[in-house]
Amino acid sequence: MLEFLSSPSAFLRAMDVGIPDGVAEPFEAYWQREGLATSAALDRAGTPWVRQFDRFGGRIDELLFPPAYWTMLHTSYRAGAVWRALEESMPAAYAIGYLTCYYDVGLYCPHTVSLGTAAAVAKYAAPEVRERFLPALLRRNDAVWQGATWMTEARGGSDLGATVETLAQQTPDGWRLTGDKYFCSNVGAELAVVAARPEGAPPGVRGLALFLTPRLRSDGTLNYHVRRLKDKIATRSVPTGEVELDRSEAYFLGEPGHGIYHILEVLNLSRVSNSVGAVALMQRALADACSFATGREIFGTKLIDQPLMRHQITQKIADLRAAFALAWEPVRIAEEVWREPAPRYSERFQCFRVLVHLAKYWTAELAVQAAKWAMEVNGGMGTLAEFGVERHLREAMILNIWEGPPHRQIIDGFEALERKGGYRLLLDHLTPYADAALLEAHRRRLEAHFALPADQQAAQMEDIFSALAQFTAAALASKYPALSMA
Numbered sequence: 015m016l017e018f019l020s021s022p023s024a025f026l027r028a029m030d031v032g033i034p035d036g037v038a039e040p041f042e043a044y045w046q047r048e049g050l051a052t053s054a055a056l057d058r059a060g061t062p063w064v065r066q067f068d069r070f071g072g073r074i075d076e077l078l079f080p081p082a083y084w085t086m087l088h089t090s091y092r093a094g095a096v097w098r099a100l101e102e103s104m105p106a107a108y109a110i111g112y113l114t115c116y117y118d119v120g121l122y123c124p125h126t127v128s129l130g131t132a133a134a135v136a137k138y139a140a141p142e143v144r145e146r147f148l149p150a151l152l153r154r155n156d157a158v159w160q161g162a163t164w165m166t167e168a169r170g171g172s173d174l175g176a177t178v179e180t181l182a183q184q185t186p187d188g189w190r191l192t193g194d195k196y197f198c199s200n201v202g203a204e205l206a207v208v209a210a211r212p213e214g215a216p217p218g219v220r221g222l223a224l225f226l227t228p229r230l231r232s233d234g235t236l237n238y239h240v241r242r243l244k245d246k247i248a249t250r251s252v253p254t255g256e257v258e259l260d261r262s263e264a265y266f267l268g269e270p271g272h273g274i275y276h277i278l279e280v281l282n283l284s285r286v287s288n289s290v291g292a293v294a295l296m297q298r299a300l301a302d303a304c305s306f307a308t309g310r311e312i313f314g315t316k317l318i319d320q321p322l323m324r325h326q327i328t329q330k331i332a333d334l335r336a337a338f339a340l341a342w343e344p345v346r347i348a349e350e351v352w353r354e355p356a357p358r359y360s361e362r363f364q365c366f367r368v369l370v371h372l373a374k375y376w377t378a379e380l381a382v383q384a385a386k387w388a389m390e391v392n393g394g395m396g397t398l399a400e401f402g403v404e405r406h407l408r409e410a411m412i413l414n415i416w417e418g419p420p421h422r423q424i425i426d427g428f429e430a431l432e433r434k435g436g437y438r439l440l441l442d443h444l445t446p447y448a449d450a451a452l453l454e455a456h457r458r459r460l461e462a463h464f465a466l467p468a469d470q471q472a473a474q475m476e477d478i479f480s481a482l483a484q485f486t487a488a489a490l491a492s493k494y495p496a497l498s499m500a
């Protein structure tokens with residue numbers, strides 16, 4: 015096995031990425047000893063169970079997992095997947111995310127949405143709300159509170175301006191939310207940030223606002239109800255449910271009229287996580303494929319030594335390095351820009367937005383390709399659950415869809431490229447790492463595209479966006495050490 019594929023920390027170190035001191039060794043030892051088996055058992059078990067009522071018929075909506083689940087979940091909280099983002103640095107927290115995703119991509123969802131919740135509370139909650147809730151989200155022990163980010167309703171997640179019907183009403187006792195959320199990951203979390211429409215607000219995205227909603231009301235009773243859990247193809251280490259809000263207590267976050275910016279900021283951090291997770295999944299798929307190819311002999315030669323296989327592995331290693339470079343750039347820039355208040359963002363922030371969309375789109379695509387290829391390398395055994403690689407493809411497909419499917423990344427990415435000259439900011443950012451003639455060719459292609467009628471622009475977006483993502487990844491890859499099969 016190639017050394018840099020041997021563990022997630024080995025790969026991060028090969029990429030010169032710092033991992034907080036003392037974290038990697040015990041973290042990886044836990045996963046080898048116990049975590050991998052727990053994760054596989056949860057995946058095979060399918061959906062967890064929600065116990066809606068206690069013995070006396072009182073509503074409790076308790077999520078039931080085996081105790082080993084909570085150990086697995088808390089390992090990353092303790093290591094700093096959330097607290098390090100606010101108290102140390104974004105790259106330190108995302109490095110923990112990378113380690114987590116290598117072993118279980120779905121498990122990183124609770125940490126990701128908790129990070130989005132903590133960032134929104136830190137930036138936009140009123141001081142007394144922040145002081146009451148933020149410390150619980152940043153605890154470094156198993157008493158840590160979890161967050162969640164609930165925007166999507168049954169009529170769809172792409173067009174939030176049209177589909178969010180949850181109503182926010184201001185009462186003498188504070189804000190109250192009423193409505194149903196259809197996709198609620200990390201359901202059961204102690205806190206959730208929720209998109210809603212204040213009574214009397216204008217239609218469309220401008221009328222949206224972001225609220226913080228605790229699991230329990232001030233009197234200790236349930237503040238939201240879990241209607242049911244989703245039976246998903248993957249990411250089974252995070253419970254995703256439907257939630258009913260019924261005059262639920264809530265706290266307004268940020269400025270009136272700025273809700274859509276706050277929602278997008280939360281989504282942007284999740285998309286950064288998604289890209290980091292997609293790369294970790296690529297590494298795992300590649301490692302599993304190489305491990306199988308090393309042990310398999312075909313026509314008297316080990317599979318890994320067959321020229322076609324060597325060529326494919328060399329290509330996958332290059333993809334992994336480029337995908338990492340594309341995913342890690344927004345991680346680095348997030349550290350500089352995440353505290354900027356909406357809506358007067360700097361040019362650096364606009365460049366970050368462009369990179370977030372390019373990275374979410376292209377790393378998820380590469381993760382699907384890598385997972386499919388790893389199954390193929392395992393041949394027929396790749397289709398058998400006990401070989402483990404079919405799971406990578408199921409997980410990769412969710413990475414591709416949640417946090418906005420490819421169409422949304424392309425369309426929203428183009429908006430970020432065109433508005434406020436985002437494409438110029440991106441190309442300037444790439445200038446130290448890319449060939450000048452290629453940069454100029456991309457600039458011309460984009461400007462010609464912006465001049466097309468809207469329908470034509472939309473129809474032709476994908477080729478241009480895909481080419482730009484690959485160009486950006488290749489340019490940024492030159493910042494990182496070379497990797498080879500030798």
Ligand SMILES: Cc1cc2nc3c(=O)[nH]c(=O)nc-3n(C[C@H](O)[C@H](O)[C@H](O)COP(=O)(O)OP(=O)(O)OC[C@H]3O[C@@H](n4cnc5c(N)ncnc54)[C@H](O)[C@@H]3O)c2cc1C
Pocket residue numbers: 163164165166169170171172173197198199200246249254412415416417418419420421422425
């Ligand atoms: C496992 C899982 C967990 C999730 N957890 C959460 C969560 O915790 N919180 C939350 O808020 N959401 C969550 N989601 C929802 C997720 O964010 C949405 O599924 C996603 O944003 C897409 O919305 P949709 O499924 O309603 O698709 P729709 O909005 O109905 O879109 C359908 C398809 O049309 C495409 N499309 C949209 N616009 C265009 C266009 N102009 N041109 C061409 N195609 C277009 C979309 O990309 C998509 O492929 C979760 C989803 C999954 C699968």
